Amino acid sequence: MSESIGFIGLGIMGQGMTSNLLKAGFDLTVWNRTASRAEALIAQGAKGATSPAELASRCSIIISCVSDTPDVQDVLFGSDGVIGGVKPGSLVIDMSTISPQATRDMAVALAERQVHMLDAPISGGSEGAAKGTLSIMVGGDSEQVARAMPYLQAMGKTITHVGGSGAGQTVKLVNQILVVVTMLGVSEALLFAQSSGVDLRKTLSAVSGGAAGSWMLSNRGPQILDDDWRPGFTIDLQQKDLRLVIEAADQMGVPMMGTSLVFNLYRVLQSAGFGSEGNHALIKALERLTGIEVRAPTPS
Numbered sequence: 537m538s539e540s541i542g543f544i545g546l547g548i549m550g551q552g553m554t555s556n557l558l559k560a561g562f563d564l565t566v567w568n569r570t571a572s573r574a575e576a577l578i579a580q581g582a583k584g585a586t587s588p589a590e591l592a593s594r595c596s597i598i599i600s601c602v603s604d605t606p607d608v609q610d611v612l613f614g615s616d617g618v619i620g621g622v623k624p625g626s627l628v629i630d631m632s633t634i635s636p637q638a639t640r641d642m643a644v645a646l647a648e649r650q651v652h653m654l655d656a657p658i659s660g661g662s663e664g665a666a667k668g669t670l671s672i673m674v675g676g677d678s679e680q681v682a683r684a685m686p687y688l689q690a691m692g693k694t695i696t697h698v699g700g701s702g703a704g705q706t707v708k709l710v711n712q713i714l715v716v717v718t719m720l721g722v723s724e725a726l727l728f729a730q731s732s733g734v735d736l737r738k739t740l741s742a743v744s745g746g747a748a749g750s751w752m753l754s755n756r757g758p759q760i761l762d763d764d765w766r767p768g769f770t771i772d773l774q775q776k777d778l779r780l781v782i783e784a785a786d787q788m789g790v791p792m793m794g795t796s797l798v799f800n801l802y803r804v805l806q807s808a809g810f811g812s813e814g815n816h817a818l819i820k821a822l823e824r825l826t827g828i829e830v831r832a833p834t835p836s
């Protein structure tokens with residue numbers, strides 16, 4: 537028998553994820569801080585809740601997908617938070633990307649109330665959330681991972697149980713290092729191609745299928761050429777993740793040269809007012825430094 541699912545946080549990612557839970561036929565209750573963002577889902581068949589506490593009192597699995605560590609702490613433990621309504625035996629699945637250490641602390645606090653917790657951060661951008669093809673990195677107990685699996689499978693394609701509490705968040709940070717350092721490579725390669733005078737669209741199609749191919753190149757490269765800076769993932773949120781990487785690396789004493797460089801380039805863009813653009817706008821920082829503009833004629 538399927539459980540009653542509550543979902544907190546209907547942002548860029550939460551919209552697609554909840555829509556896929558509904559399509560799969562699950563009993564879904566939603567709450568979002570800005571209530572208007574829940575209207576379309578409620579029209580499609582989701583139930584509305586008046587607070588995270590009320591949502592938790594009606595659901596056995598509570599999923600959160602909000603911005604940052606303090607926001608998860610707020611929706612779980614703040615006034616009107618999940619803790620005010622949650623029933624013993626329930627399962628909280630946090631799909632936000634937040635601090636691994638804070639995640640472990642919250643799992644301990646929930647366990648004191650006989651509530652289980654998994655960390656299950658996601659990768660795949662707004663496209664992956666909409667298509668139900670997210671990669672989900674899960675930390676926590678095997679039994680609870682098995683319990684969560686049907687719901688995770690409705691939202692994602694590659695679901696990997698990577699370890700105990702907090703391990704999902706750690707692996708997500710590994711993912712973010714790969715994302716931004718790849719994006720730096722894509723940006724530098726396009727600057728070089730532009731300066732060399734080769735056709736940028738032909739260049740992309742020539743290199744995308746070879747050893748240099750990547751999701752970032754295939755999905756964000758064309759957006760750069762089209763001057764399309766709409767976010768699959770915003771610079772502001774990317775910075776939040778890079779801060780988490782740099783903090784964790786600092787605690788371990790591990791140098792992060794590429795990640796630190798990208799963090800500083802994004803900081804330049806945030807100061808210039810580009811924080812709400814997609815993370816592929818990284819190239820604009822290199823354009824400012826070099827005076828080279830990467831633009832391709834509009835495709836006919």
Ligand code: NA7
Pocket residue numbers: 545546547548549550568569570573601602603604606607608610611631632633634658769770773777
């Ligand atoms: P968005 O599109 O910026 O959405 C963020 C969501 O989180 C949105 O629903 C916000 O509500 C909600 N939010 C943020 N802070 C709070 C607090 N304090 N209380 C309640 N709700 C809050 O982000 P994405 O969907 O792209 O990403 C979400 C997470 O997945 C993030 O950790 C990424 O790194 C991965 P609002 O609509 O603004 O009222």
